[in-house]
Amino acid sequence: MAGRFMRLHTLNLDFCTALTSLQHDCFSCMPNLSRLSMCETRITNLWTTSAALSKLPSLTELRFQNCLCCSDTGPCPLSHGKETTAHGFESKKNECLNNGVPPTDGGDAIIQASRTGETFRDTLYLDRSMLISEVQRRMENLSASNEVKVSSYDLQGIGLTEPSTVIPDLCGQEKKQNEIQAKDGFLTSVPKEDVKNAAVALKKYTSHHPAPICFEKHYREYMIASLPYLEVLDNRPVRKMDRVVAKTICAKYYECLPYKRQCKESVLSLLHRREMGASNTHCQRTLKPKQLYPRHASEYFFSRSLSAAKLGSSAWPLLHSVSKFRHTFGNESKMLRPRQFEYHPSDPRLMVFGTLGGEIVVINHENGNMVSYIPSAGAMSSVLGLCWLKKYPSKLIAGSDNGSLKLLDINLMPPEFVDSCRSSVRVTFDKFDQLTSLHINSTDDQLLASGYSKDVALYDIGSGKRLKLFNNIHKEPINVAKFACHSPFMFATSSFDHCVKMWDVRQNPMRPCYTALSSRGNVMVCFSPDDLYLLVSAVDNEVKQLSAADGRLHMNFEIASTGSAHNYTRSYYMNGRDYVISGSCDEHVVRICCAQTGKRLRDVYLEDWESGNSMFVQSLRGDPFRHFNMSILAASTRPSARWEIIKVNLLASSHNTEEYSQFSPTSFNNLGG
Secondary structure (H helix, E strand, O other), X not given: OOOOXXXXXXXXXXXXXXXXXXXXXXXXXXXXXXXXXXOOOOOOOHHHHHHHHXXXXXXXXEEOOEOOOOOOOOOOHHHOXXXXXXXXXXXXXXXXXXXXXXXXHHXXXXXXXXXXXXXXXXXXOOOHHHHHHHHHHHOOOOOOOOOEOOOOOOHHHHOOOOOOOEEEOOOOOEEEHHHOEXXXXXXXXXXXXXXXXXXXXXXXXXXXXXXXXXXXXXXXXXXXXXXXXXXXXXOEEOOHXXXXXXXXXXXXXXXXXXXXOOOOOOHHHHHHHHXXXXXXXXXXXXXXXXXXXXXOOHHHHHHHHHHHHHHHOOOOEEEEEOOOOEEEEOOEEEEOOEEEEEEOOOOOOEEEEEXXXXXXXXXEOOOOEEEEEEOOOOOOOOEEEEEEOOOOOOEEEEEEOOOOEEEEEHHHXXXXXXXXXXXXXXXXXXXXXXXXXXXXXXXXXXXXEEEOOOOXXXXXXXXXXXXXXXXXXXXXXXXXXXXXXXXXXXEEEEEOOOEEEEEEOOOOOOOOOEEEEOOOOEEEEEEOOOOOEEEEEEOOOEEEEXXXXXXXXXXXXXXXXXXXXXXXXXXXXXXXXXXEEEEEOOOOEEEEEEOOOOOEEEXXXXXXXXXXOEOEEXXXXXXXXXXXXXXXXXXXXXXXXXXXXXXXXXXXXXXXXXXXXXXXXXXXXXXXX
């Protein structure tokens, strides 16, 4: 779209399947747009979509899915309460029948109510038990069929408990639970009539032609809370009680800004406050005298505040590839396809990745230069395990799916293609067949290897000899074995047998310290940087944080499942242990959650600009030196298999950045006129 459309008030983009996201300035040419329809587009991201739409102050009617009997974005008459007449419902009922759409039970009941004048509870039969039952049905996961149940109310979030329940308000006074409403985003008293009208909105609702964004959990509540002037969403009116519930649910499940910051502040303002020595950087309702920061907390507090300010300034993070390397030898040139990667533990510039062809490549991911390269030796095999030594920063261990394990020195690995394999190998280990992962302990003297078997092997790094074999310690193959970050003797294993087990190499190899269970097969386990927690990832987005001391559940992140038994999920920590990043091999999204509250901070979606195909998450790591930075190993299968390592900077904006176009989804700005 090019030009200015100052008088444009209605825009219909239904069935525009090339539309996958909205960029920050896509509506700048149509400031008076008030009605927008995007049914059956490919829009997915709640954060970027709501941020783009929030720049439309006149937007009152929006839909990503529609009621089949409605041809425009306005409210469906069947969704109205008492203010709609019986004649209006009869005419709409006839219209529905003419279109082959049966009117809903709620519509018939409301027609009956307007005819007879009977009360809401008597006519609609929505007593408290039926209301709770309806709410529970709405809170279930969205159906994968074309008929989508719109996300609805949270029982605990809006206080739908027994009528006799009494809760104290913030002043210590007691109020009946059925008299609760929101004030400034929190629940206070509300007339019963508003609760009745909200209950009418809970009638059975089916929609058609949904965009993928409609399948996001709490989609409706998030959009309502983000767009305060919205009057109609998906042909359903937005009522006062809808806003009450939306604010409550968003406060419960989403983190607007990191580190519990409540409102957006500019970086310039924060820097000014720091120079002035003011301690009150949070938005507060009352002004307080300036205070000096405690010396032990000032920089720590300000660094978090600055991160929150930068992240809150844009919903579009910066993404760019760091692995687009071609290696030329003679007349041959080939693209290197990464299969595994790791950040360097002490040098913030370096990253190593192993390829599907067996090569090992060390790069400077800040400037994009190759530092060291070692070709594949012997038969082609994929590199599945990489781990740096902490005390010897030039050395790392690489493991391949053919069972080979080698200690390499990057100082002996030149960037040019030479027969450097033999000269760079310092130690060769006994083979471990069907290897899938390896890890080094905190003192750099022992190595764990696991694979597509029920065993774990313990090696001496100095000699390469196998010290111990933990035989049949799981009933299914072990996906990952990880040492603790600080204890050289403790390690954890995760297996498809649904078990996570903690072990001590000094104890009986057949008796774990404890066992924790998941409902699905486990794919990943890792320790938090301080060894207080275990982060466990099971198939299809089952992500939990356990106490490392005894395996008790600390946090369940409640990420929606896809229903696929092959959606292998991997999760890691970011910003120390403050946040968790999680991605799955059948999805093109990385979810970022607060590790202490479980609230969702942001989602990052991946798509290959050149082909328009999604990039699926194969692995990911948080940057150990930069807050809110991470790297993602992503793969695109069609039309040609591509594997890329994509760096993500949540504190930098993609606006006016050419590099971002390599992975940016097709945006409204790029649609042809």
